[in-house]
Amino acid sequence: MEPQSNGGVGHSTIHESAHKHVRGAAEYVDDLPLLPGTLFVATGQSTKPHARIVALDLTAVKNAPGVVDVIVQADIPGKVDVAPVYSGDPLLAGELVEFIGQPIFAVAATSFEAAQRAVLLARIDYDELPAQLTVEDSLAAHSFVLPEHQLLLGDPDTSISTAPHQLSSEIYVRGQEHFYLEGQISEARLTEDGGIHVVSSSQHPTELQKLVAEVLAIPFHLVVAEVRRMGGGFGGKESQAAPLACIAALFAQRTRRPVRYRMPRRDDMVQTGKRHDFLNRWRVGFDDEGKLLGVDMLLAGKCGFSADLSEGIVDRAMFHADNAYFLNNARILGVRCKTHTVSNTAFRGFGGPKGMMAIETIVEDIARYLGKDPLDIRKANLYQPGADETPYGQKIEQHVLPALIERLEQSSNYRARRAAITAFNKTHRTLKKGLALTPVKFGISFTAKHLNQAGALLQIYTDGSLLINHGGTEMGQGLYTKIQQIVASAFGVSVQRVMVSSTRTDKVPNTSPTAASSGTDLNGMAAKDACDKIKADLIAFAVEHFKLDAAQISFVQDQVVLGEQAMSFAEFIKLAYLNRVALSATGHYRTPKIYYDRAKAKGQPFLYFSNGAAVAEVTLDCLTGEYKVEQIDVLHDVGKSLNPAIDIGQIEGGFIQGMGWLTTEELLWDQQGRLISNSPANYKIPTAFDVPEKFTVELFDEPNLENTIHLSKAVGEPPLMLAICVWSALRDACSSTTDYQFSPRLDTPATPERIYWALQECAEFIERKAKSEVKANGNT
Template structure:
């Protein structure tokens, strides 16, 4: 505390850039309430608000849609149906299948049928209830099992194949099979889906959106309005959370607002109330994972055959890449000598599921982690020992999709965490505790994470930036990444400050806009800093090269004699302040603006052969979690979690640790408390904060320890750092594994019960009952013997 007080008392002189724990650029604005989100913007004169009328059936043909009473409702300014859309009707991000408004067919409960613009949101919401709709109800597929039985898929299946898994499984000394159902997850961002649109004087549209993908907003708005792209500007300053939910599914709101703005010549705001958001927007995919595995008596995996079936909803959305990602991560940290991994994309008459932090990776990892634990219990081993035995290592380093692991950190990282967390001592303590307590049981688990970094769609692995230096020595950088609280703007600020040796407050990152940097990729796939940071650095390097060339000529110096540091420019034995040097450069007509560009090298993937290198590198981590559960009720607490995570050379340790903590807690919520449920009519039950439970401060482990694993990236990433957005989410698997470990302890660790996720107290209780049934069966066998 004394050090903190002393640091605060010192005058603010030079705030360093890369490698330092600089505060988030909007931290003060966040806590003071001055950070502006879209719904905080002043209401423009004539602004109207939007609501939509929704289908009440999951699959039906519309026989009658009577909206006369809607048009006559108080406050209503305009009503549109599908035929009123001036351009493209479909707003699917990759493939078709996502009409902005339904035509004759509806395919999920909540699908928009028509849209209303009114003088207030309340008036719009009241009006949509006045429509008269008649339906011809059609059969609906509501579950993964329904889709598998009907062989109904939104896209063709895809398979990874390595070796001859059937033969290896058949001749293996031991064989097991199993399955786990892994439910999805609601994004539950603090700021819901929202967009605002207004006309520009040249007949174009300016859209302000809470979106992770401004260029997609620009493209789809242009298409629905039948405008060229240069007449549409999409802008994003910040989001109140995204987590993937605003990668593709922010676009319909922007398109709807833009249509009304064009029709009415008035500004339009479309904000979804929380319940509409939870009904009408997609979630993380449910997955049904099935496997067969053959292994030896030590626990080496010899062959594995997996089916990963994703619940995609009614349309493809981003499901191709999501299920691919699940397949690419079905190995997690383990070398599979011989494997078949089949991914299927199941069509159901439910809302179209979409990106969520980790994309499909977490779902694939749950398959292999379940399988590993089953092997361990079958052989009477500690699951950690089976995990360590199967880790990637030199000589056992090829993935099922043909990519070689180049940087081997997993063995050392896990060994270090095992030692630092006192895993072996605590394992003995947990065993003794369980032997001496009748109703309370403890569980302990250490699980690894290996996560590939890059978009699996190759063309998205590119970024641009625009840097401007003003004559007072201040700098403005614009780039294609969006800020959703994760600290991207702060890291870009640090990268630019470091390039010129100036304090970070000299640099401002302006709102992401498509008229500044075009054709941007979404801020997703953990690539925001990797891509945009390198583009920003490229812009810096271009200006800096011109400045150094000028200084060499003007001061008759060599390049080695020119150093940018501490807000000054060292010029041989003399030095100038950075602003004075920039002013001198301007007077000598040296360009003080530049664009930067970056594209990820090395990556490729051949879908026909299912082989390639889809990732530039891998980020790694591991977590140890300890839990205590009550066998009478299934209730539990997470007592302690230790995390060691690989971030390369950290750009900002404080922000990285915050991302790791937040990712872990969100992953823990996905696997324990956040239960997505639909009724047998296809209506979502978990549609509000009252019946969908995200983790609270009381759920966070009382003892949470996070450390960074310091080893520079072998790849030439931005300052040799590694991405930290998505990989930490999968550290939460340790909590699920610890709960399963506690359940298994009731069988003397001889049996591994099924524990579908989320592992709510009810599901934990059912797993305990399964263990009790196993014990009874074993007792009967002893009696018969």
């Protein structure tokens, strides 16, 4: 049991920057005072999706007012490729361009406006090449950025062919724009020893350090990457922030002046990757009760022109194509489609949401085919003891969902509401209501094993204040607050004594990105390890100095209890210093147990699973396809919560972002490969008006079985997928027009237009059925 601490672990401690956010005092990169002589960057972009550059005339660009320097690929002194994993992402295009918006050259000017005007003066001639713009194009051409990968459990072909019932279909699930409030930005300045200090809005400072060093052809130790906070990231600043840092650093090295590169919103939306589109095709065999007997799936991700992080993203889609259900016999094939569009990248949930949409579509289609409530089909197929092996060979050891779903079903009055909604739909022709309860089981760990590690540096000063530095980055999710609480609890002091400093590569090296919901799991354990080392030395000192047993020493409420006496924490620390006790330590943590044999497609890629379920109720207008989300009820599993208020906030925010992905946020390209949804005017994220008036979130308080930080569970990504219940409720409302006998295809996002088309499909089903009945009666 940890020492008592004011505001420590388990308390709803306020976000460490909350007051700064409200006052406008929280500093983001573009808030930093401009250094004398600062230059500003813009890039010249391709206007063709796939072409060779045959002529590039930058004379007018170089002579434009305010322009100080212009660079092309040939001006890069070191590595040209800034890909995060596999090659294929040139910092600036050379002879070949592979998407509209790809940077070809960059300009540094004395003002942001001057740089923006100058890039428009370039003259570029192209030799156009054939372009693949869609997943279907890629599949037809067998064109992929990486080899396919397959998971196999049992004998799906035989199981499907011999099953009492079979179904097959597909769903197209569009991607999502990150739409962080703070756009991509980096600032770079030269240091006195010829190095570079980069301040960036990035989820991955170590990758920035590495790539900047490689682009400039200098050692890693000459580059310091620093991140204090981001105005949102959602995965969009994991790999996509690096090119800005590299270009800013290159100009800083060339001009010996500070450089700031801030992307305008439109450039950001055009030039940076998004959540992948997925085409999911499947066939399934099942019995009379709706029990899954065999599943065969194709998950085809739209990767863009390069691999970026697509290997792990499609892998995670495959790992989560079972969601909460035992598939019995399964084949899950993942393909990574090459298209001449911007390379898609990490997004909250990675590929998990796309895989889950496949199985949730299957479950609903089975329910309508058998004339059952989809919830009953979901419950019948949940993982449980004896039916607990995933398609990748990992056993489910903590069966949370059966009890969690049962509790939510009762607390949300699901059955009574289902009966009331069915009655409502029978008596209302224009308005229809829908209801759905959907689960989430989400694996926690990076799928790349080496990323599952973290470091921390803890320093205690002689006034009793503590400074902790770790490898995680703060993007509003409350990571710094939770680390602050973990350190405070370790020493039984108030959180006000603990300061978390900016993430810097010269304090903690070789950090992993803050992603995969692992920020607190990894960095919290590393911070605790550093605390434990100092605390062990302090206790050893106290044992010797005060002639006590270790059991007589405790840290409670800003005091150190030493047998029958006590002294303030600050006094004790000063005494320890005077006796030459080390008051700084590094901590390290690596996730145990995890492994994955890619050749065998078997292993334990996740340490544990976070779980949850949500109920959505919607009302739609059958004449227009417009709808309203009336009520949401969420019950979510976060283990032993480190900070209930922050966890509930993450669940609420993740849910609404997921609802946007599935209902309003529509990525669109024209037939030439140009992004249409390139501004807030034509890309609709949810607003306050989209949040349902009735929105209840409760935490399912069950400790993690794994030895995570204070037995907590990750909360960053899993809540996004709870929003699948909204899509399911909309489909339920559409199905009610057929007396729940038919599930229309409902690709996402389920905009009013798509809802209208789904209703038309339902009407066609009714018409076909009526004709069939007339024909049957006539034959009789």
